[in-house]
Amino acid sequence: MGISERKEREKLDKKQLIRSAAMKMFLEDGYAKTSIRKIADAIEYSPGTIYLYYKDKDELLYDVQHDAFNQLLEAFKTKAKHKDPVKRLMQIGQTYVSFGLQNPELYDLMFIIRAPTNVDEELHKDNGEPTFDYLVDCLKECIDKDLLRMNDVQLCALQTWSVAHGLVSLDLRCRLKVMSADIDKSKVLNSAIESYVKLLIK
Amino acid sequence: MGISERKEREKLDKKQLIRSAAMKMFLEDGYAKTSIRKIADAIEYSPGTIYLYYKDKDELLYDVQHDAFNQLLEAFKTKAKHKDPVKRLMQIGQTYVSFGLQNPELYDLMFIIRAPTNVDEELHKDNGEPTFDYLVDCLKECIDKDLLRMNDVQLCALQTWSVAHGLVSLDLRCRLKVMSADIDKSKVLNSAIESYVKLLIK
DNA sequence: TTATTTTCTGAACACCATTCAGTATGTTTG
């Protein structure tokens, strides 16, 4: 019978309704300031209903993160598709930094926020894995073609990701104030990631 | 008269009493889980009293951050004092990463946590400046002696700091799960920072 | 139509940061 299938669909729809309302409010006001009550208000349900679809606020965050990682992956796919793997690597770096600067709240959700109940190890580790692999694949090609001054893919990926993430997250937490002021942030961050890639290539 | 001076002293003492109790609890339970009530309980005062010394919870955080930055600076001074600036740079990187891994909650306080009311631009920007300068000075010496493959001190400092911060903060947020498992974290992070410094030098 | 299952509600619970009228303590003045 099709009823249970429709119900299944409706359940997913409602879950998405909650998720997209949550995402919107997370981006507008931040995760901390977005309460379950406010989300419930926005979608015109009672607070309790949200707990029928999500175990707790963290669980909701994880799902929103998943969407966010897909957004970043899409950005890579459209903006970092140069044939030359080294140039593609450069594009990946620039895309990453731009993404972070243009979507600060989203970036926060993905990488910086600590969900209160964050000790569960096994779950959610797949969040962001395909996105990370986009970088790994690119580096693998670079290294295979002997274009880099490093030869350990995993190590190189970690290092590259760290530069990019470091730049974005330091900026997002206003930790770049220690640097000389009156400079265009996005220019500096782009210079930094560019010169890093240049260090990396032979 | 010495009375007002004693009072001044007592005021500072109490402020430090609050601050050190707060720091201890922040490190044990994290910033979010440490409530003003609990701090007040620990020092056997009422919650209201804390607001006589600190405008709000953020203000307390900033003061604790200040102490924390001094701790990192001390670590630099004792563990990164090689005469050769390049070797010192390596020591700085390693010290930074070790510091982050060994004091995760402290690191969180310093760099990752977003204080709820965090829009005030001007204040607190001096927090951490001397510590950053320790890196800048080292890089300046490296560049003066023409030992690096970069020549913009500010840019280079930003990049180096980003690598180190990126490594630590990604690890602290369990974002390294996307990498192949069963590896010694601190080894990998140290390899990453070491190979970065090697990229940097001529 | 009635019984059963599913979905939803909203009050209640135990917390939180913060405020402020009132109390207690210490200091200065008459």
Added chain:
DNA sequence: CAAACATACTGAATGGTGTTCAGAAAATAA
């Protein structure tokens, strides 16, 4: 010494938070 004043402190109250759960409502099955 006592009264006046200034300072330090209290703790209940305000308005928020995430989460739970008995009971109401709606949808489905019999």
